[in-house]
Amino acid sequence: MMLLRRLRQRAGRFNLQCAGTSATIATGGDRSTRRAQIAEVGSRLFGVSVASDNVIDETLERVSQVPIPETAAALRTALEKPAPLADHASVVAHPLAAWAEEAFGLTSEDGRLVRRPPISFADGVAALADATSLPPNVARRR
Numbered sequence: 001m002m003l004l005r006r007l008r009q010r011a012g013r014f015n016l017q018c019a020g021t022s023a024t025i026a027t028g029g030d031r032s033t034r035r036a037q038i039a040e041v042g043s044r045l046f047g048v049s050v051a052s053d054n055v056i057d058e059t060l061e062r063v064s065q066v067p068i069p070e071t072a073a074a075l076r077t078a079l080e081k082p083a084p085l086a087d088h089a090s091v092v093a094h095p096l097a098a099w100a101e102e103a104f105g106l107t108s109e110d111g112r113l114v115r116r117p118p119i120s121f122a123d124g125v126a127a128l129a130d131a132t133s134l135p136p137n138v139a140r141r142r
Contacts, residue, residue, distance in 0.1 A: 005047045018046045027117075031057065031110055060106060060113040064098035075099060076132040079142050096142060103127060 008016050026037035035055040042050035069075040078095035091097050103124050107116040119127075129139040 004045065008047060018048075020045060031112070031114075057112070060115070062098075062101060062106065062113065063092055064094075064101045065092045066095050066098050068098045068102050069095050072131055072133065075128075076134065079128070079132055079134065079139070083142075099128070100124070 004018060020042055022038075025041050026034040028034070029037070032052070035052040035057070038055045039050045039052040042055070069078045074095070078099060081094065081096065084090035084094040084097065102116075104119065105116055106113050108114070125136055125140045128134075128142075129136040132139065
């Protein structure tokens with residue numbers, strides 16, 4: 001922080017612009033709350049006022065190219081399908097990969113994709129077993 005302030009002093013007449021990146025400054029609350037928290041940390045770090053409107057969110061995209069199985073029957077069918085080949089195109093076209101991307105990685109907030117709070121592998125297996133009514137050992141293998 002002191003280095004940034006000294007750099008700003010030395011820059012003098014130049015309008016020094018600072019940019020910071022972090023996925024961990026703020027993780028709780030809604031988007032507006034997270035942006036306000038990030039702006040507050042940025043203001044302290046850079047020694048200038050950072051408006052929450054100047055905070056740029058990350059833009060996430062789904063990798064899977066098939067719909068997420070929505071029903072228990074569709075998820076069970078996805079679970080029983082043969083595993084995809086070990087290449088990108090096969091994995092992103094598999095409905096179980098779409099489910100896993102949603103269960104472990106993404107959720108929607110205000111019409112935007114955001115990172116889902118992390119869950120353990122065991123919790124994901126339990127959710128898959130519960131949703132499909134299959135034994136946990138079957139869900140774990142898949």
